[in-house]
Amino acid sequence: MNTIFYIAAAVAVISTGLVITRAHSVHALLYLIVSLLAVSVIFFVAGAPFIAALEVIIYAGAIMVLFIFVIMMLSVGEDTKIKEKQWLKGKIWIGPGILSAILMGLFLYVVFSGSGDTLDVKPISPKEVGVSLFSKYLLGVEIAAMLLLAGIIGAYHLGKQEKKVVHRFMKNNNK
């Protein structure tokens, strides 16, 4: 089982690295899906089968499809790929790379300076998650419902197409 974890972790790290370096957005999106599926494998072996299923269905299924549709609507072509390649040239990686490497070093130092106990996985069934979600975290569920409502209204309002006015005399008749 440990081998599965390490292989999936390697796949996740490699594909995430490819996501942030690709010039073509559809390629990056496909690598992001690979990365999410690898993380889902890790969830599965870490005793969270329900979360693994949610990751595949919602993250890799629904959210990525949203991204694909938006990329299709924006109709990015070869010229954007060339522009991306110009933006991503060498020197731009140095500053952010050093800074985030320092932050990651600090993070790893803090993590590894603690006591090193082994992960003893006890699988948690969806039933336990559901009971906890709808008893202890009921308020959180309601707040999440409000957040989703705000998301729907916001997406509808922002995504609304304005009516095209053909001539200024016709402007008032449209309303």
Place this chain on the structure above:
Amino acid sequence: MIDIPLQTGIMLSGILFFMGFLGVLVRRNIIFMLMSVEIMLNAAGLAFVLAGSHWGEADGQVMFIFILTMAAAEVSVGLALILQLFKHFKSLDSDSFNKMRG
């Protein structure tokens, strides 16, 4: 089930998180920035789930469900905003959005 050190799992989530962070800093295309934010959220969720299954509590998974909800709402609003910005500026470059007025 796996019996690796917990720190290895947290290290993986840290590496993924800082890769997403690097992506947000480096990329100029706003769609890639949104994708990197997704990577960061997913890494945070990974840390929650691993810690939750270490202590045998369902709380970590509940928190992951909340993160998932938040990510879905954020992406839907963010992509609608990107569509509007693209309509106005005919570009996805985040530097070109500094001309935004009312």
